[in-house]
Amino acid sequence: MAEAMNVLYPIGDKLYVNLTNRCSCDCTFCLRNAADGAHGSDTLWLVREPSFEEVMAAFDDYAMEDVTEVVFCGYGEPTCAFDRLVAVARAVKERWGKPVRVNTNGQGSLICGRDIAPELEGVVDALSISLNTPDAARYLELTRSRFGEEAFPAMLDFARRARAYVPDVTLTTVATTLSPEEEQACQRLCDDLGVRYRIRPWVD
Ligand code: SF4
Structure with a gap:
């Protein structure tokens, strides 16, 4: 497994x-089980986690005026790394005024041991949360979350709470992995939560 300090990587203008x-x-x-890297990075395995200062220094290599998000x-x-996420997101908005999105498994409140949704206000513009399936038992089979059966309802609860603090909350599933009936069930679930539903490509 190759490791490097690839802290930032561009995809198009993002x-x-x-x-x-x-x-x-x-x-x-x-x-991560299929390859060390993606999107043009030979590896996204980190030698160690970057500090706030190291992340901010990495932005110097990019023309931020051309970045849209x-x-x-x-990986x-x-x-x-929630505290660093918030600190970097806040700095990105303050310095460059760029929209910020977080792609997440939606288990952040379980991970942090507190409701993190209010802390996203004003620093995160969009959340893309992996729903994976409308079925709780199947979700656990697929994700093998260390939180077990708590994970699925906690992920949905996070999406519902986040609506009050984040302008765009979207739950996603991967194209071709669900039946049309399952996708309809996902849409109903999202409608009940008041969030968007998006069927996305595997590598997004
Ligand atoms: S949530 Fe699943 S797909 Fe995403 S990084 Fe973790 S193990 Fe991989």
Whole structure:
């Protein structure tokens, strides 16, 4: 397994932030099981987690005026490094006024041991939360979350709470992985929560 300090990586006009390799899940479909890197980075495995200062210094290599969105994603669950996520997101908005998105498994409140939704206000513009399936038992089979059966309802609760603090909350599933009936069930679930539903490509 190759390691480096690839803290930021561009995809088109968006800039992605790779804060941590930690995760509360061990998803059967995780991209990390298939390759060391993605999106032009030979590896997204980190030698160690970057400090706030190291992340901010990494932005110096990019023409920020051309970046349309900063996305916390990478090879791990960004909310495992939640305090740094918030600090970097706030600095990105203050310095460059860029929209901030977080791609997450939605288990951040379990990971942090507190309701993190209010802390996203004013620093995160969009949340893309992996729903994976409308079925709680199947969710656990797929994600193998260390929180067990708590994970699915906690993820949905996080999405519902986040609506009050984040302008765009979207739950996602991966194209071709669900039946049309399951996708309809996902849509109903999102309608009940008052969030958007998006069927996305595996590597997004
Ligand atoms: S939540 Fe994301 S990073 Fe974590 S194991 Fe699942 S796919 Fe991989």
